[in-house]
Amino acid sequence: MTYVLTWLALMGLLALTLSSSYLSMGPWNSAANLAISCAKALLIAVFFMHLRQAGALLRLAACIGLLWLALLFGLSWTDLGTRASSPAPWSSRY
Secondary structure, eight states: OHHHHHHHHHHHHHHHHHHHTTSOOTTHHHHHHHHHHHHHHHHIIIIISOOSSSOHHHHHHHHHHHHHHHHHHHHHHHHHHTSOOOOOTTTOOO
């Protein structure tokens, strides 16, 4: 029964992701889709990967993986944040 409810929640979140692509929310569209995808990943990790009943070592490995992903996102953001914005070569007018 838990798998069916988890699957229904994932399908609901999928429908929410699909419907958000038709809404014009400006820059909040990416933030909303990122939040939805984090919720889907959490459901998969807890219920399908059985992290709730897993041992401490497996939970630690999952947390380290998430921290590593956060570090990579943070370093990528700092790289993109320090770059100067320049137009594409094919769109600039001389």
